[in-house]
Amino acid sequence: MQIVVLGGSGYVGRAVQEALLMRGHHLKVIARHGLRDPNIQFVSGDVRDMDLMSPFDGADAIINLVGIIEEHPAQKITFELMHVEVVRRIISAMSAAHVYRLVHMSALGTRPGARSRYHKTKWIAEDLIRHTSGLQYTIIRPSLLFGGGAPFFKMLQSQAKWPITPIPGSGNTEFDPVYRTDVGRFVAMAAECDETIGETFEIGGPDRFTLNALYQKAAASAGKNRITPWHISYRFMMNMAKIGESLPGFPVSVDQLLMLGENNTTNDHRWTKWVTPTRLKPSLIP
Numbered sequence: 001m002q003i004v005v006l007g008g009s010g011y012v013g014r015a016v017q018e019a020l021l022m023r024g025h026h027l028k029v030i031a032r033h034g035l036r037d038p039n040i041q042f043v044s045g046d047v048r049d050m051d052l053m054s055p056f057d058g059a060d061a062i063i064n065l066v067g068i069i070e071e072h073p074a075q076k077i078t079f080e081l082m083h084v085e086v087v088r089r090i091i092s093a094m095s096a097a098h099v100y101r102l103v104h105m106s107a108l109g110t111r112p113g114a115r116s117r118y119h120k121t122k123w124i125a126e127d128l129i130r131h132t133s134g135l136q137y138t139i140i141r142p143s144l145l146f147g148g149g150a151p152f153f154k155m156l157q158s159q160a161k162w163p164i165t166p167i168p169g170s171g172n173t174e175f176d177p178v179y180r181t182d183v184g185r186f187v188a189m190a191a192e193c194d195e196t197i198g199e200t201f202e203i204g205g206p207d208r209f210t211l212n213a214l215y216q217k218a219a220a221s222a223g224k225n226r227i228t229p230w231h232i233s234y235r236f237m238m239n240m241a242k243i244g245e246s247l248p249g250f251p252v253s254v255d256q257l258l259m260l261g262e263n264n265t266t267n268d269h270r271w272t273k274w275v276t277p278t279r280l281k282p283s284l285i286p
């Protein structure tokens with residue numbers, strides 16, 4: 001198949017590329033920064049304003065991986081723009097190019113009435129795809145990803161090395177971390193499998209961990225037996241984040257704290273029909 005991957009050069013995108021190439025597909029990747037791979041046709045552009053119809057022309061399927069975890073309003077990088085308006089542009093370009101198959105990357109925790117703006121805007125995008133696009137879609141909502149240099153686990157690993165490790169709240173919120181390679185394989189499979197059309201899959205790994213346990217795993221991966229946790233109240237961290245998030249380099253945003261404060265788990269195991277999920281072990285962190 002001829003497949004166009006928007007955001008195919010990122011952390012998830014690299015695993016998706018690998019899985020698609022393994023399955024013998026022809027790839028076109030759209031992103032702003034260069035990608036040097038003779039097996040992939042790279043189209044440089046900014047999805048906020050580039051012409052999408054031309055690169056979509058002749059494609060059998062589009063995979064959308066573009067998403068952000070924090071906003072930079074001064075650079076016109078907002079959840080509304082990147083998660084909602086970009087999806088509107090994709091839907092309209094697909095319709096103009098007569099391409100009808102879309103695999104869209106959302107995130108676990110996306111739901112009506114979500115607290116974070118990340119999840120709220122992911123929900124609006126899902127809603128657009130499901131109810132107004134007329135496309136043959138598959139929506140995928142992974143929990144936290146690990147493996148392949150996961151930015152979140154890198155952060156846990158570096159904080160776990162500190163003499164005292166600051167942890168938001170009790171650290172008892174739960175996650176179903178899922179292996180990046182497995183997510184890449186599932187996305188690639190979904191693009192060619194009609195059985196996934198019209199479905200929204202939540203995907204998580206085989207084991208559930210609290211945030212405290214993830215810090216312990218991250219410490220073990222850094223060769224440290226145990227951490228000394230310092231549990232900081234969410235209210236205090238939220239106030240700090242409200243003041244600090246407009247400063248460059250501030251480590252956490254209000255939105256990220258809202259997400260860390262809620263469970264990110266699923267009982268949807270349908271995806272394991274196609275992919276056997278890998279267990280999280282320290283050697284796979286980050």
Ligand SMILES: NC(=O)c1ccc[n+]([C@@H]2O[C@H](COP(=O)([O-])OP(=O)(O)OC[C@H]3O[C@@H](n4cnc5c(N)ncnc54)[C@H](OP(=O)(O)O)[C@@H]3O)[C@@H](O)[C@H]2O)c1
Pocket residue numbers: 006007008009010011012013030031032033034045046047048065066067068105106107108141142143144145146152
């Ligand atoms: N990582 C996780 O644990 C996780 C968990 C759940 C869901 N997700 C979702 O998975 C998707 C991929 O996440 P990721 O972690 O791979 O993110 P990432 O590493 O930041 O990759 C984002 C990709 O989008 C491209 N991109 C960003 N802004 C763009 C723009 N204006 N124009 C064109 N391309 C642009 C980036 O390339 P350039 O910067 O070169 O443009 C890159 O290829 C997102 O939708 C995210 O919400 C991720």
